[in-house]
Amino acid sequence: MAAVCIASRVLTKKVLSSKALPAVSQSSRKLHFSIYGKSNAKVSDGISTQYPVVDHEFDAVVVGAGGAGLRAAFGLSEAGFNTACVTKLFPTRSHTVAAQGGINAALGNMENDDWRWHFYDTVKGSDWLGDQDAIHYMTEQAPHAVVELENFGMPFSRTDDGKIYQRAFGGQSLKYGKGGQAHRCCCVADRTGHSLLHTLYGRSLRYDTSYFVEYFALDLLMEDGEMGPSTASGPRTQSSPLLWLTYSGSCTSAHTSTGDGNAMVTRAGLPCQDLEFVQFHPTGIYGAGCLITEGCRGEGGILINSEGERFMERYAPNAKDLASRDVVSRSITIEIREGRGCGPEKDHAYLQLHHLPPQQLATRLPGISETAMIFAGVDVTKEPIPVLPTVHYNMGGIPTNYKGQVITHTPEEGDKVVPGLFACGEAACASVHGANRLGANSLLDLVVFGRACAHTITDICTPGEKLSPLKPNAGEESVANLDRLRFANGSLRTSEIRLNMQKTMQNHAAVFRTGKVLKEGCDKMDAVYQTLDDIKTFDRGIVWNTDLVETLELQNLMLNAVQTINSAEQRQESRGAHSREDFKDREDEYDYTKPLAGQQRKPIEQHWRKHTLSTVDPKTGKVTLKYRPVIDNSLDAEDCAAVPPAIRSY
Amino acid sequence: MLGVLVKRVVNRVYQVVLRPTLACPVSTRGYKGEASDDSRGDLIEIPLPPWTEKDGETMDMKRRRLLFQSRKRGMLENCILLSLFAKKYLNTMSETQLRQYDRLINEPSNDWDIYYWATEAQPVPNVYAGEIMDLLKEFTKNKDQEQRLDAPNLEYLDKGSQ
Numbered sequence: 001m002a003a004v005c006i007a008s009r010v011l012t013k014k015v016l017s018s019k020a021l022p023a024v025s026q027s028s029r030k031l032h033f034s035i036y037g038k039s040n041a042k043v044s045d046g047i048s049t050q051y052p053v054v055d056h057e058f059d060a061v062v063v064g065a066g067g068a069g070l071r072a073a074f075g076l077s078e079a080g081f082n083t084a085c086v087t088k089l090f091p092t093r094s095h096t097v098a099a100q101g102g103i104n105a106a107l108g109n110m111e112n113d114d115w116r117w118h119f120y121d122t123v124k125g126s127d128w129l130g131d132q133d134a135i136h137y138m139t140e141q142a143p144h145a146v147v148e149l150e151n152f153g154m155p156f157s158r159t160d161d162g163k164i165y166q167r168a169f170g171g172q173s174l175k176y177g178k179g180g181q182a183h184r185c186c187c188v189a190d191r192t193g194h195s196l197l198h199t200l201y202g203r204s205l206r207y208d209t210s211y212f213v214e215y216f217a218l219d220l221l222m223e224d225g226e227m228g229p230s231t232a233s234g235p236r237t238q239s240s241p242l243l244w245l246t247y248s249g250s251c252t253s254a255h256t257s258t259g260d261g262n263a264m265v266t267r268a269g270l271p272c273q274d275l276e277f278v279q280f281h282p283t284g285i286y287g288a289g290c291l292i293t294e295g296c297r298g299e300g301g302i303l304i305n306s307e308g309e310r311f312m313e314r315y316a317p318n319a320k321d322l323a324s325r326d327v328v329s330r331s332i333t334i335e336i337r338e339g340r341g342c343g344p345e346k347d348h349a350y351l352q353l354h355h356l357p358p359q360q361l362a363t364r365l366p367g368i369s370e371t372a373m374i375f376a377g378v379d380v381t382k383e384p385i386p387v388l389p390t391v392h393y394n395m396g397g398i399p400t401n402y403k404g405q406v407i408t409h410t411p412e413e414g415d416k417v418v419p420g421l422f423a424c425g426e427a428a429c430a431s432v433h434g435a436n437r438l439g440a441n442s443l444l445d446l447v448v449f450g451r452a453c454a455h456t457i458t459d460i461c462t463p464g465e466k467l468s469p470l471k472p473n474a475g476e477e478s479v480a481n482l483d484r485l486r487f488a489n490g491s492l493r494t495s496e497i498r499l500n501m502q503k504t505m506q507n508h509a510a511v512f513r514t515g516k517v518l519k520e521g522c523d524k525m526d527a528v529y530q531t532l533d534d535i536k537t538f539d540r541g542i543v544w545n546t547d548l549v550e551t552l553e554l555q556n557l558m559l560n561a562v563q564t565i566n567s568a569e570q571r572q573e574s575r576g577a578h579s580r581e582d583f584k585d586r587e588d589e590y591d592y593t594k595p596l597a598g599q600q601r602k603p604i605e606q607h608w609r610k611h612t613l614s615t616v617d618p619k620t621g622k623v624t625l626k627y628r629p630v631i632d633n634s635l636d637a638e639d640c641a642a643v644p645p646a647i648r649s650y
Numbered sequence: 651m652l653g654v655l656v657k658r659v660v661n662r663v664y665q666v667v668l669r670p671t672l673a674c675p676v677s678t679r680g681y682k683g684e685a686s687d688d689s690r691g692d693l694i695e696i697p698l699p700p701w702t703e704k705d706g707e708t709m710d711m712k713r714r715r716l717l718f719q720s721r722k723r724g725m726l727e728n729c730i731l732l733s734l735f736a737k738k739y740l741n742t743m744s745e746t747q748l749r750q751y752d753r754l755i756n757e758p759s760n761d762w763d764i765y766y767w768a769t770e771a772q773p774v775p776n777v778y779a780g781e782i783m784d785l786l787k788e789f790t791k792n793k794d795q796e797q798r799l800d801a802p803n804l805e806y807l808d809k810g811s812q
Contacts, residue, residue, distance in 0.1 A: 089722055092698070092759040098725035155691035189688035194760040202696035214718075255729045255801055256722045288800070290727050367762075370769040371727060374790060495803035538808035544714035546721060547804050 051479050058084040058210070059463050063217045064261065066094035067193070067446035068425025068453075070200035075454025077207035080463045086212045088256060091201040092194065095254045096446065099193030100293055100367075102185035103149075103443040104172065105142035109163040110183035113174065115139045116640050118184060120176045122441060125324055126395075126434020127576035127586065128609060128645040129274070131631035134402040134430040136640050138441075138448045145447045146186050154199045156186050170294055171324045171438040171650075181322075185440040190367070192443060216549055217260060219478040220268045220421070251391035252284050252291040261427030263556035265398050266563070270418065271408060271613035271626070273429040274396030275560065276567035279437055279577045280511050282328035284390025286348040288375040292368060292387060294439050297321040299364050301353045303332065304384065305340040319650040326436045326577045327650060329389035333511040343386055350384035389511050394564075395437050395577065397429040399613065399628070402635070404428070404453035409613060409628040422457065424449035431611065434630075435576020485551050486542070490534035494551045497535060500528045501554075501561055509565045514581045518569035525565050529558055529621035558621075563614040566623040573608040592645050604629055609645070693759075701757040703749065712748050713740055716755070721801060724761035731768060733801035735789050743782075750782040 062073040065087035073085040087094070106115040119139040123130055146164070150156055157165040164186050172182040188195040251257075262272050282303075283292040297303075302310050302321050315331040316323035323331075332349045335341065342350050353361060353368070358381055361369065365380075372378045372385045399407050406421040424430075425446050432445055508521025532555065539547035573587040574580050586592075587608040590599045604610055604627065611628040634640045707715070720736035723729045732755065743751060758764055758778075766772040767783065768790040774783055 089724070090756075093722075093724040093761055095724055097761050153692045153696050155689045157688075188692075191688055191760065191762070194762065195692050198698070198759060199692045199696060202692070202698055205699070252726060254723055254725050255733075288726075288730060290730075367766070367771065370766075370771050374769060374792060375727070375730075377792075493803075493805060495805060538805070541714070543711060544718050546714070546718045547807075549718065550721075550804065 051483070053475070053479075056084065058082050059461070059465070060084070060457060061086065063087075063264075064094075064425065064427070065089070065091035065197075065201070065211070065213075066425055067096040067099075067196050067200070067443060068428075068450040069094075070197060070204060071447050071450025072422075072424060072453045073209050074200050074204035074207070075451055076457060077204050077209040079454065079458040081457070081461075082208075082210075082463060083204075084210045084212060085204075086215050086217050088214065088216055088260070090213055091211065092197045094197060095257055096193045096197050096443070098254065098291075099196075099443055100190045101169065101295065101440045101443070102167065102187030102192050103142075103146055103447065104169065104184050104438070104440040105146040105166075105186055105444065106139065106184055107143050107146065107164060107166065107186070109159065110166045111174065113182060113184055115142060117174055117176055117179075117182065118142065118172070119634075119640060120643055121172050121182070122432065122438060123434075123643040124177065124646075124648055125171045125436055125438040125441075126432070127436055127648055128434065128588070128643075129277075129431065129575060129611070129630055130434030131402070131431050132634045132642050133631050134432050136634040136636070137402045137452070138430075138432050138444060140635075140640070141448045141451075142444055145444070145451060148451075149196070149199065149447065152199050152203050154188060154195050156188055167295075168298055168322070169438070169440045170298075170319070170322050172440075196443065196447070216552060217264065218482065218552070219475065220264050221474045222268050252281055252289050253392070258553035258556050259394075259560035260553070260556050261423065262397055262563075263559040265406070265423075266559050266616050267618050269615070270406065270421075271399065271615045272397060272560075272563055273399035273611050273613055273628070274431060274435075274567070275394065275564045275614060276509075276571055276612060277395040277433075277435050277577050278391055278509075278564065279325060279393040279395060280329040280389035281392035282325055282332055282389050283351050283385075283387040284392070285371065285376050286343070286386035286388045289390045290371050290375050291390070291392065292351060292371070292385060294322075294325070296351065296353060296365055296368060299360065300356050301351055301365075302355075303328070303387075304342075304350050304352050305335045306342045306346065307340055309340075311335050311340070316650045323650045324436060324438065325392075326579075329511055329577075330579055332387075332389055337512070348386045348388040351387045352384040353380045354382055354384065393426065393437055393442065394560075395429065395431070395433040395435065396564075396567075396612075397427045398423040399611070400424070400428050400430050400449075402430060402452070403456040404430075404449050405456060409626070415628070422453040424453050429611075435578060481555075482548070482552070485535070485537060485555075486540060486545070486548055488535045488537045488551070490536045492531050492534050493536050493538075494547065494554055497528065497531055498554050498557070500531070501525070501558060504528060505561055505565065509568050512579055512581050513568055515569070515572070515583075518565065521565050522562075522569050525562050526621055529562055532558060559616055559618065562621055562623050563616060567612045567614050567625060570625055571608060571612065575608065588645055590645075592647055698759060701753070703752065709745055709748065712752065713743075716740060716748065716752060717807075719755055725765075727765050728761050730801050731765070731786075731790060735786055737802045737806060738789065739785060747782055750780050754778050754782060754786075 059081040060076045060083045062069045062083065062085045065085050069085060070091060073083050076083045104118060106113040106118045119135055122135045122139060123132055159165045166183045167185045167187065168181050168183050169185040172184055174180055174182045266272060281291055284290065285292060303312055305311050312321045312323065312328065312331060316327055335349060336347060339346065341347050353365065361381060369380050372380050376386055378385050400423050401407055401415065404422045404424050406418040406423050407415045408418060409415050426442065428449065430449060433441065504521055504524045508517050508524065535551065537547050537551055539545050568578060571578060572580065572583045574584050575586050589602045589607045589609060590596050609630055611630060613626045613628050615624050632642055634642045717736055717740060720732040721729065723732060755764065767774045767778065768786045770787060
């Protein structure tokens with residue numbers, strides 16, 4: 001049975017379409033995927049005869065089926081839009097499944113709580129780089145979003161009197177930081193991520209959403225540039241974030257997180273925002289990178305150095321081991337650099353759990369025991385776990401407004417919406433996390449902004465609107481790239497180039513960054529980027545070609561990596577997760593360490609409290625950087641006062 | 651054919667009902683805190699379409715598909731474990747073994763379950779017990795204490811380089 005390689009163009013309304021190539025081929029009997037989809041695909045001969053193109057028409061297309069994508073797809077289908085969801089993985093296997101922490105929401109079930117306190121915590125956590133209108137939107141909507149999920153069928157854990165149970169998490173406080181630890185993280189036992197995916201996926205199927213599973217989205221096809229006169233329509237959400245697969249420090253995310261969304265947007269000529277802000281999770285297993293949840297420290301686990309000292313007491317006297325992640329990561333790194341690292345090479349710290357009662361370890365943290373044994377060979381009841389700050393999350397991504405619409409920015413006209421394109425999830429940058437993300441805010445981000453995208457589209461468009469015709473050869477370049485990679489016969493293998501990229505990023509853009517090292521890194525990354533032209537793949541097949549998929553992913557990773565390192569090199573300050581040894585302080589428009597009276601406000605060119613907007617020329621790998629001001633006002637000043645910048649200490 | 655289909659549907663329903671009792675003893679997952687045990691309400695009330703085996707695939711095609719599906723998982727632990735496992739065993743699996751493996755990595759909806767079965771943190775449901783599960787459990791124990799820092803590169807498949 002001959003297997004045929006099929007390219008699909010999935011058409012949505014007006015301006016924007018996206019195109020996907022199935023990782024699996026379909027036999028010539030079935031020209032388009034679907035168990036659950038519609039039979040409205042037609043074959044077109046516009047592009048090439050070697051790769052027959054199938055056009056599908058939908059009202060809305062969602063790329064990525066993680067928490068955000070599924071929430072958007074579900075919302076759109078419920079509102080009556082004929083929705084397609086294109087995903088690299090089976091929906092319940094998206095990286096959201098790894099989330100075991102929970103969703104923050106100020107429900108007030110454990111103690112008196114107010115979403116404005118959550119707002120304050122998030123703004124402070126972002127080190128005042130977050131857009132306060134988006135943060136206002138997210139924290140105010142949080143309780144509604146959680147209750148809504150519960151109504152969809154998510155079985156949140158409950159207290160004895162039947163209310164949703166909420167636990168403590170890092171960075172969450174009461175009364176604007178003055179009332180002690182807040183308990184606002186809602187969870188489904190430790191299966192929150194999976195439950196979210198399962199619930200949303202199951203519900204969306206009842207509304208007839210079409211899923212293109214194990215399809216790899218190649219590119220966005222923009223028609224007539226992005227400033228079409230038509231109002232926004234076909235959404236695009238992407239839940240695959242960037243994390244570069246670093247080498248020794250590794251990264252905590254699955255190998256499917258390859259920055260596809262950011263790369264697609266970059267190739268379409270649009271900017272990405274704040275990619276230099278990479279969050280290092282303080283406790284990834286040394287070597288493998290597998291994450292040891294913050295919950296360990298919430299249950300009493302402590303970090304110690306080679307002298308057996310609980311060093312977090314020095315760095316964060318109040319919060320100690322439960323300080324914000326960037327503070328903990330930096331503390332561990334400082335201890336290592338000052339010679340108090342553990343192990344034969346003194347290059348990591350220890351997470352100690354064996355002082356906790358074995359019963360507590362068994363009931364509260366049993367999965368940790370497995371992970372520690374399998375990847376680190378450690379028995380947690382006897383020995384501490386070797387840990388190291390590990391790449392975990394990227395706060396940056398595709399810039400959007402608080403409604404989920406993708407934006408560009410010019411100094412003359414300010415923010416401008418890109419019609420037809422929306423983004424949510426880790427791939428987007430609303431920006432609610434600013435320079436640093438708080439734990440349990442990410443699942444919240446997914447749900448609230450996935451929902452926001454669905455609402456915005458429902459407000460702006462109607463189901464069944466006619467699509468303007470697509471150029472017959474749209475997508476030619478993407479197919480040509482695919483073909484070139486499939487037969488690539490240069491001298492460097494995919495894995496070699498990837499390793500070079502990982503090493504460069506790990507050595508030049510890790511937790512602590514310096515100007516000279518970053519500049520070297522930028523030059524090296526540029527050289528690595530050029531080697532993409534010399535790439536060599538070995539699998540020429542057109543069916544289930546993992547080598548080809550991983551090569552496409554490498555291209556995506558590379559685009560993200562060059563933007564990250566160039567943005568980091570230019571940003572001459574330390575803010576949130578971006579730490580510079582040569583510029584240790586935050587550079588704001590005023591010096592907030594001193595009284596404001598008598599200070600002159602600096603113009604935006606002279607300070608760093610602004611978003612980075614980066615674009616890349618895919619042919620040369622050259623990165624261009626521009627900047628965009630932070631939004632400092634909340635959505636309603638009376639309802640929720642904006643938080644003026646201040647020094648951030650815990 | 652219909653008889654087989656009916657049996658499969660019945661099995662699926664049976665498993666869905668059976669699951670809560672399987673998981674009832676102490677939840678042995680990552681971090682529980684004070685949270686009550688998982689009621690699994692979503693899994694019971696929102697059943698997903700049942701997984702079915704793919705028809706008409708050659709063994710070679712199956713191996714290629716399972717390779718992709720071993721390397722692309724929901725979380726890092728499974729990415730590393732399953733891609734290393736696939737490197738060691740996938741190309742020498744018999745047809746029955748391939749089908750067992752296919753079911754094991756594609757039917758469970760929660761990727762963590764596969765990890766907990768492989769690490770013996772939770773008992774393996776009968777439908778997944780068998781040769782492949784045993785191989786995976788043994789492999790996970792890492793008796794040779796090899797370093798498991800990352801998923802392997804694909805070049806071991808490149809016939810030209812061997």
